[in-house]
Amino acid sequence: MQFVLKAVILAAGYGSRLQPFTSHRPKHMLPVGGKPILQHGLEYIRDVLKINEILLVVGYQKENIMEYFGNGKDFGLNIKYIVQHMNGKRGLAAALQLVETEISSDFCLYLADNLFGANLKKVVESHVENNSSVTLHVEQHENPSRYGVVVTNENNIVTKVVEKPKLPPSNTVITGFYVFSPIIFHYLNKLSPSARGEYELTDAIQLVIEAGLDVRASMISGWRQDIGYAGDILASNEHLMGDIGTVIRSETTNCEIIEPVFIGEGCDLRDSTIGPFATIGKGSKIINSNLSHTVVLENSLIDECDLQSSVIGSKCKLKGLKQFNAKVGDYSSINKL
Incomplete structure (x- = not known):
């Protein structure tokens, strides 16, 4: 029996850095390689991770997403929508808190503004094999200050994680894919807003580390594209078309x-x-x-x-x-x- 049965996808953001293209649609519905970004992500979760139970957190222009995907049946998925109200608490941790009542076992978290060529199934397998509380997909990045940064020991156990530091303690960053046990909600509920006014997922992960629980980093080879700017649309388009062809x-x-x-x-x-x-x-x-x-x-x-x-x-x-x-x-x- 498969151990990880659900995927949570966060697709509620404004996409302000992608203006003017997000004036009339959420950024996750921008097309690359002939399909919306979010569709590529959902199909990846279905085909690579073999997960079809989806909790999809939506917010900005949510109707655009909900009308396109419906209940997910046409895409071989079962989608349940969770609405993050845009005047409520901000941050990844706040979005993830919304699904707590829907989770009873370990699950994947996928940030919908990312596309992956790496085989993330290996991240899930590592999580299960090590009986971890948290497993983070990580990569080396030349500009780590844009991301959550992790410090690991020689066994890939995470000893520290910090969000967008001005002086990064390493070049190892969290991408946009995580595997969690339900214990994460205990620590999410302990959070206060950060200095930038957001509830930071990295703060909750740091609490898990400080509690002495197993938090691992998994670095899997293969491309990954974070779509935050117009140039990222073009880069993603080229990655995907290289795989899809004409x-x-x-x-x-x-x-x-x-x-x-x-x-x-x-x-x-x-x-x-x-x-x-x-x-x-x-x-x-x-x-x-x-x-x-x-x-x-x-x-x-x-x-x-x-x-x-x-x-x-x-x-x-x-x-x-x-x-x-x-x-x-x-x-x-x-x-x-």
Whole structure:
């Protein structure tokens, strides 16, 4: 019998660093590799971790997520939604507290703004084998101050964890995947807000360490992408398309396709060069343009444009724009001719 039967996914945040693309959708619904970020995460949990019982914590523009995934049946999942009210307590710990009554055994926690190429099943197996209270997926990072930072001994036992330190005690950081025993809720309920006004999950983990319980770090090889900025959308798109390959769901006319690309349904592509690593959302129209390393959301018109390493929102109308690293929000209209 599988020991870890449920996954908790936190998808309630505003995504303020991803403006203007999160003005009309939660960041977890931004498309990369032809699907919303959150869908990639859910399918990973289903296919790699073999877990289909999902507790999904939602908040900002929750209806967008709930309407898309429903009860999860169409995705081979059983999803129960927990709402984190945006005027309530802030922080990962506050979000996790909301699911306490739904948890009776060890569970996974997955932060929905992360995508993984690593085999996280090995993290779960390590947790079970060591009978740990907490197991953290970790990696080495050149800028650890952005993350929760851990210190470990030679046996991968965590001796200290601190949130976003100005002077990091190591370069080992928590990614966005954890395995917990239900004991974590005892320590979550002891927390007070941090100096930045949030209930920090790392503070609860530190309390577990200080109680003498087993907290482990598990470093598994494979890519991981934290999606916090527009450039991360492009990086995630390239990671995923490298795995998925080319998907074309619309007719093209007199176009050069440089793989890999994703072209959604109902698109009209004419006299253009598309790719590599270009994602075109459904219903978009691309005419006499060159697009590479670029993500275009649904129902946009791109005419006589040359775009590289760019993110273009939904329902945009662009004509004559020639730019590297363009960031164009939904409903924008730009005419450079």
